[in-house]
Amino acid sequence: KNPPPGIRLLGSFDEKDYLSRKLLKPGDDPYRDHAFNVQESDRLGGERAIRDTRHYRCASMSYDAELPSTSIIITFHNEARSTLLRTVKSVLMRSPPSLVQEIILIDDFSSDPEDCQLLAQIPKVRCLRNVRREGLIRSRVRGANAASASILTFLDSHCEVNTDWLQPMIQRVKEDHTRVVSPIIDVISLDNFAYLAASADLRGGFDWSLHFKWEQIPIEQKMARSDPTQPIRTPVIAGGIFVMDRSWFNRLGQYDTRMDIWGGENFELSFRVWMCGGSLEILPCSRVGHVFRKRHPYDFPEGNAGCCVCRNTRRAAEVWMDEYKQYYYSARPSAQGKVYGSITDRVALRKRLNCKPFRWYMENVYPELRYEPPWKSLNGSALLETLTIFYNFQRWELIEPLIRQQDLCLAISAFAPGSKVKMEPCNTKEARQVRTSVFT
Incomplete structure (x- = not known):
């Protein structure tokens, strides 16, 4: 009797x-x-078996018989x-x-070298171990430099790929080598590991603090998509x-290897791809x-993720965001x-690649990202105290006529003396939101 497929794939590796x-x-x-x-x-x-979460039309999609590995x-x-x-x-x-062609595991100086070394017994799996902690960014560059295939696939270490996940992405890159493609990322519960389908109507976005968020596809883009399987x-x-x-x-400069550990590298890469000739x-398939x-x-290194994210996103803002970096600093004053x-090397890279300005990115790639011209907004710091005192100043903007902190505005709970002031989503038509021409 033949062993199950999963066993046959492992060679001499002893999974148990x-x-x-x-x-x-x-x-x-x-x-x-x-x-x-x-x-x-x-457990x-x-x-394990997981549900195929693709749109039903994806099952009938066809791909080139000769795809690169x-x-x-x-x-x-x-x-x-x-x-x-x-x-x-x-x-x-x-x-x-x-x-x-190969699965390259980069062990970023884990406590137990055998976590990676034993997996190298599996056919097609290679294990490379860092001699010190390098972080995600430099580790990925090491993996890319060691790769032998013409196409790179970057994958996190706590994933499960779904049915026919690879063919659509390789097909798109084969058709246009300047495309960078990503799957729809389903959710695996951190509590019970249930596999949950994510919406197929989302794209990646961010706010001015360079905080990533999933957002709905703009209605114009959604209406232009005649087929739910389209990119x-x-x-x-x-x-x-x-x-x-x-x-x-x-050619695009891999990653910014002076970024530390984790965070912000996706913005730097995304800006670079769009502004330097890619997409x-x-x-969805x-x-x-x-x-x-x-x-x-x-x-x-500095005790918390925020330190690395702050440093890394500042590097991205300084190299790529031009005059729009003022909005980043307004939203993230600690940076x-x-x-x-x-x-210096990343600025030189941008010049060498003859990349477009960030204004082009705002107008052609992400026009939905709201911003106010400098002459329409004033910035300042204020200390907002509740029952627990916050010792750090919070950054506020006076954007006529509202007082805003990112997407939230100051508002009163009722039109009566002694009414509480609270934060709520900004709405210029909401009379309860505080309006003023002077903010001190």
Whole structure:
């Protein structure tokens, strides 16, 4: 009797032994080390069936018989073994073998080298270990430099790819090497690991603090899409999962390797792709599940993720956002004093590639991002106190006639003496929102 497909794919790798060495001990907090329920992940083991969440028309899509293969790059630091193995096995089980040239695991100096080394026993899997903590960004560059395929696929270490996930993305990149494509990212519950379908009507967006968010496709773009399987143009990608031509990745300058650990790299890459001659797409017929966590389970050099994100996004703003960076600093005032290192090489890269100005990006790629011309807004700091005192000043804008902090405005609860002041979504037609021509 032939062994199951998942077993045949593993070669000499002993899955049971690999997983049993790191099982949760009785009484241990299952969320402590990984910020998700590792006990439930371990219960699922190295593979499971998941629902095909694509639109039904995707099943009848056809792709070129001759598609180029890809190097799949997965970086990780102290990832749960069951989650990491399930990521690798889902790739091997749900991808045409001819398209997967190799899976390159970059172990970013995890506590146990065997987390990665033992997985190298699986056919097509390579393991590269950093000699010190480098972070996601530099680790991905190392993986890209080691890749042998003409197309790069970047994947997070807590994912499960879905049916026929790879063919649509490789097809689009084959047709135009300047495209950078991403799947619809389904949700894997951090509590019970249920696989949940994400909406197919979303794209990537951001606010002026360079905080990524999912947003509805603009109505004009939605109406122009006659087929739900058509690609979705997106101003930015989430950054964890995407496919890109290797030569285009290298020509565009890979990643900004002076960014630290994690955060902001997706904005820098997205701005660079659009402004330097490429495009970004989300493909509805490609689906990948991802565990979204509420906190980072690993340490950062300066103690918290915010420090890295602030430094990294400032680098992106200084290189790519031109005069629009003032809106970034208004939304993220803590960035103004943040040391961000030399950007000389990235500025030179932008000049060498003859990239378009950020104004072009705002007008042609993301016109929906609201901003006010400088002459229409004033900025200042104020201390807003509630029952718990906030010791940090909050950044406010006076945009005639409302007092705004990002998308929220000051408003009174009622037209009566002593009414409480609160924050609510800005609406110029709402009479309760505070209007003034002087803000002191």
